[in-house]
Amino acid sequence: MYSLLTAFQNSVGRKILTGVTGIALTGFLIVHLAGNLTLFTIDYSNADNAFNRYAHFLHELGLLLIVAEIGLLAIFLIHAYLGIAIYLRKRKSRPEAYKQFKTRGGASKQGFSSRTMIVTGILLLLFTVSHVNHFKFGPGWSGEAEYTQVVNVGGEETQIRDLSKLVGETFQDPIYVIVYVAIMILLGFHLRHGIWSALQSLGAMNKKLTPVIYAIAGILGILIAIGFLLLPILIYFTV
Amino acid sequence: MSTMTINLKVWRQKNASTPGKLVDYRVEGVSEHMSFLEMFDHLNEQLMKKGEEPVEFDHDCREGICGSCNMVIDGQAHGPQKGTAACQLHMRHYKNEDTITVEPWRATAFPMIRDLVVDRSAFDRIQAAGGYISVNTGAAPDAHAVPVSKEDSDIAFDYAACIGCGACVAACPNASASLFTGAKVAQFARLPQGQVERERRVVRMVEQMEKEGFGDCSNYAECEAVCPMEISIQSIAEMRREYMKAIT
Numbered sequence: 306m307y308s309l310l311t312a313f314q315n316s317v318g319r320k321i322l323t324g325v326t327g328i329a330l331t332g333f334l335i336v337h338l339a340g341n342l343t344l345f346t347i348d349y350s351n352a353d354n355a356f357n358r359y360a361h362f363l364h365e366l367g368l369l370l371i372v373a374e375i376g377l378l379a380i381f382l383i384h385a386y387l388g389i390a391i392y393l394r395k396r397k398s399r400p401e402a403y404k405q406f407k408t409r410g411g412a413s414k415q416g417f418s419s420r421t422m423i424v425t426g427i428l429l430l431l432f433t434v435s436h437v438n439h440f441k442f443g444p445g446w447s448g449e450a451e452y453t454q455v456v457n458v459g460g461e462e463t464q465i466r467d468l469s470k471l472v473g474e475t476f477q478d479p480i481y482v483i484v485y486v487a488i489m490i491l492l493g494f495h496l497r498h499g500i501w502s503a504l505q506s507l508g509a510m511n512k513k514l515t516p517v518i519y520a521i522a523g524i525l526g527i528l529i530a531i532g533f534l535l536l537p538i539l540i541y542f543t544v
Numbered sequence: 545m546s547t548m549t550i551n552l553k554v555w556r557q558k559n560a561s562t563p564g565k566l567v568d569y570r571v572e573g574v575s576e577h578m579s580f581l582e583m584f585d586h587l588n589e590q591l592m593k594k595g596e597e598p599v600e601f602d603h604d605c606r607e608g609i610c611g612s613c614n615m616v617i618d619g620q621a622h623g624p625q626k627g628t629a630a631c632q633l634h635m636r637h638y639k640n641e642d643t644i645t646v647e648p649w650r651a652t653a654f655p656m657i658r659d660l661v662v663d664r665s666a667f668d669r670i671q672a673a674g675g676y677i678s679v680n681t682g683a684a685p686d687a688h689a690v691p692v693s694k695e696d697s698d699i700a701f702d703y704a705a706c707i708g709c710g711a712c713v714a715a716c717p718n719a720s721a722s723l724f725t726g727a728k729v730a731q732f733a734r735l736p737q738g739q740v741e742r743e744r745r746v747v748r749m750v751e752q753m754e755k756e757g758f759g760d761c762s763n764y765a766e767c768e769a770v771c772p773m774e775i776s777i778q779s780i781a782e783m784r785r786e787y788m789k790a791i792t
Contacts, residue, residue, distance in 0.1 A: 311747070311751075311791060312787075312791055314751075314754070315750050315751055315753070315754040316720065316722070316750070316753065316754055316758070316759070316760040316761060317722075317750045317761075317783065317784055317787045318750075318787070318791075319760055320760060320761055320763075320784065321784055321787070321788060390760075391718070391759075391760040391762065394718075394759050394760055395717070395718040395719070395759045395760065395762075397652060397757070397759075398651060398652050398653070398718060398719035398720070398757060398758060398759030399650050399651055399652065399718075399719040399759070400652060401650055402650070403616060403619060403647055403650055404553075404555075404566055404645060404647060405616075405618060405619035405645045405647070406616075406619045407618065407619035407620050408620075408766060408769070409620050409624070409626070409715070409766065409769035409770050410769065411626060411768075411769045412765050412768040412769045412776075412777070413764065413765050413766045413768070413769035414763065414764055414765040414766075415717070415764045415765070415766050419762065419763070419764050420717070420764075422762065498763075501763075502762070502763040505763045505777065505780070505781055506761075506763065506784060507784065507788075508781040508782065508784040508785035508788065509781070510777075510778060510781040511778050511781070512776045512778045515776075515777075515778070
């Protein structure tokens with residue numbers, strides 16, 4: 306009866322789209338984290354390892370990978386655009402602030418994570434640009450010999466990128482470790498409000514389930530953040 | 545009977561085009577039995593005796609069913625008490641020499657009229673956009689002539705308890721009207737009488753909410769916490785489900 310396009314033009318539609326893209330991004334994070342977990346098991350001095358083979362496998366997907374990357378970029382940009390649009394509209398909706406403003410507590414989910422979504426979101430956006438630039442388009446991307454090794458893949462001698470070497474080297478720098486860990490803590494806060502909020506935005510919520518889903522979403526968000534931030538710490542102290 | 549002295553900081557603003565400010569008042573002789581609004585009556589009597597302009601504030605039933613008394617008390621819509629409107633808050637919750645800040649609802653969609661009175665007709669326009677049924681209900685039907693499940697009737701009744709006071713908007717950090725609109729949409733969606741306009745109701749009410757200049761919902765749930773009728777944000781989730789069904 307009504308077109309899907311109208312959804313971009315009102316608050317309910319914007320919220321549903323924010324939720325859908327947010328859940329998709331959370332799904333991506335879980336897959337990304339699963340890939341990263343191989344880094345806990347490998348020998349960094351040997352380029353023939355599970356992490357490099359996984360990266361090579363993704364790279365070999367070719368067109369499929371490019372389509373997936375464009376899709377992911379689009380989801381990321383829509384999510385960021387909507388977040389900023391919601392924030393700007395909020396400022397227009399109450400131009401004169403309260404002299405005194407206090408949360409009632411109880412059912413309220415107002416707190417550090419929910420009130421800082423725009424700040425954590427913008428920092429995550431900046432981090433993602435730097436992160437992709439550093440790892441994906443970093444040393445080895447154009448086949449530099451120092452970051453390339455010949456490995457036997459499925460019976461054939463194949464040149465693959467030694468991405469684990471770059472990861473190992475990057476986290477020798479304590480400043481990089483500290484910044485990375487700090488950003489992952491912010492990611493934890495973003496997901497703490499984000500995951501449950503996405504479910505509420507998609508209408509997957511009822512009064513009895515809300516406390517359970519709120520708790521599970523929080524635990525999931527914190528686990529994802531911990532998964533990502535343990536790695537640089539471990540590499541710094543062991544590699 | 546002992547009485548208290550209360551120090552008030554009240555928002556005074558002549559009209560929308562004049563800037564307002566918090567003005568200090570010392571209200572003596574406040575009884576613990578007074579409601580918050582009676583304390584304001586008491587203040588206004590003292591002001592009028594001195595020849596000053598009384599503080600304008602909205603009020604009608606003074607028993608928590610009309611939704612007129614819109615006051616943000618110490619930063620919380622309707623004050624610190626759970627599940628009540630400002631008129632149901634009594635001075636027994638305060639101590640002698642307490643300082644209380646009182647401000648109006650603040651939202652672009654609720655333009656300032658004077659002091660603590662704002663224009664909440666935006667809610668009426670959202671309601672008029674789709675919060676009605678067109679079926680001829682006729683005379684009172686026999687009970688159970690139209691089957692409604694217990695769960696639906698209970699939840700629809702919870703949503704129908706909304707008194708349209710606007711506390712949800714006032715307390716929302718984004719000034720969103722999602723709880724009000726969600727309660728109205730979800731109330732009708734759960735009842736057989738609401739089925740005829742089900743799809744166009746949610747789309748029109750959501751679009752009207754947008755036109756009025758309310759903010760987006762960020763799922764802070766502050767609205768549920770301050771709602772004098774304790775309406776759950778489940779109604780907002782239901783409004784979104786209704787919206788998705790209507791546009792797909």
